[in-house]
Amino acid sequence: MPAVSSVLVIGGGAAGTATAILLAERGVAVDLIEVKPGVVALGSGITLQGNALRVLRQLGVWEDVERLGYGFGTLGLRAPDAAGTLLAEITDARTGGPDLPATVGMYRPDLARVLHERAVSLGVKLRLGTTCTGLMQDAAGVDVRLSDGSSARYDLVVGADGVRSATRALLGITLETRCTGMGIWRAFTSRPDGVTRTDLYYGGPAYIAGYCPTGEDTLYAYLVEDAQDRSALTPDERLAVMHSLAERYHGPWDEIRQDLTDPSKINYTWFETHLLDGPWNRGRVVLIGDAVHECPPTLAQGAAMALEDAAVLTELLLDADQVDEALWAVFTERRLERVRTVVKASVQLGQWLLDHEQGDVPGLMQRIATLVGEPA
Helix, strand or coil, X not given: CCCCCEEEEECCCHHHHHHHHHHXXXXXXXXXXXXXXXXXXXXXXXXXXXXXXXXXXXXXXXXXXXXXXEEECEEEEECCCCCCXXXXXXXXXXXXXXXXXXXXXXXXXXXXXXXXXXXHHCCCEEEECCCEEEEEECCCCEEEEECCCCEEEECEEEECCCCCCHHHHHCCCCCCCEEEEEEEEEEEEECCCCCCCEEEEEECCEEEEEEEECCCCEEEEEEEEECCCCCCCCHHHHHHHHHHHHXXXXXXXXXXXXXXXXXXXXXXXXXXXXXXXXXXXXXXXXXXHHHCEECCHHHCCHHHHHHHHHHHXXXXXXXXXXXXXXXXXXXXXXXXXXXXXXXXXXXXXHHHHHCCCCCCHHHHHHHHHHXXXXXX
16 A cells, blocks of 8 residues: 555656656546636747656556657757857657667747646546645645645645745755856747757857747747846847847757747746755655756756656555655655756756856766756
């Protein structure tokens, strides 16, 4: 028998929905609540590395991800010159194994929809526009109050509610989230025929200019700058700023820039980071995903780390016959140092750029690829 028979998952992102799927597959009764009123995901596109794909296959959604996304196996490096000269094409590590692509780009809302549909098909009770307002626990379970006025008791509560986790606050856990010094413009737009992988341009007006195909006809493009307060800009002004930064990049960027016409497809966020250093549970409430670790997208490992959290947590819960300190000790042992290494490396890549320092980027990326190539 699994260690739990009823679980509340707070947060309908990748970590939370993956947890719900894996538990429901084994007959655990799962309620999944999401504070947003609809099945949506912020941002434009998402880059899924092989170790993320490995978990998505475990979730039973790989065929949908493969159909809706865009897989590729190399990374291009281009110069910020008048031709966008291709400097190198590097074979990416297949960290999910030889039978999966190295990388898949995908439209974020498509991934959210696929995961939610899979969860509901397995009997997960999905409640949108709902959040947790109170937690009281004892040695045997957790009493929960919800924003709709209802209450229930569960064997376990999983807080997977993002960077500014309300569950974390309810537990009284203080965690400093800091900006790393970089901000990123992203746009979702059409894919030129010649864009069949991610290319990165270093130098010019942005630290990084890049793009990632997300489907047969789509991609997301991004430009990384010094973090600035861009909140007062109108949508049209945001579009104008991204156009201005993109004007110095050529090659495929010339076609991409022409298609940047819809202000509603532009978004801007800062690179942020935090890590909860120590056990991620308080009794029978456990935090996973961005609620406990946030790494900048320089290594494209955010979603992968969140999905791995879900896979490891559910494996332990389904294999154990009780929720006890031994279970949490194993969870901490399997996740904390691995995540710490990835977060630290993601921050370091950005810091080298901020400091205009020639760091050992290939060596660092190889070390991370070797680490995440081993199942969590």
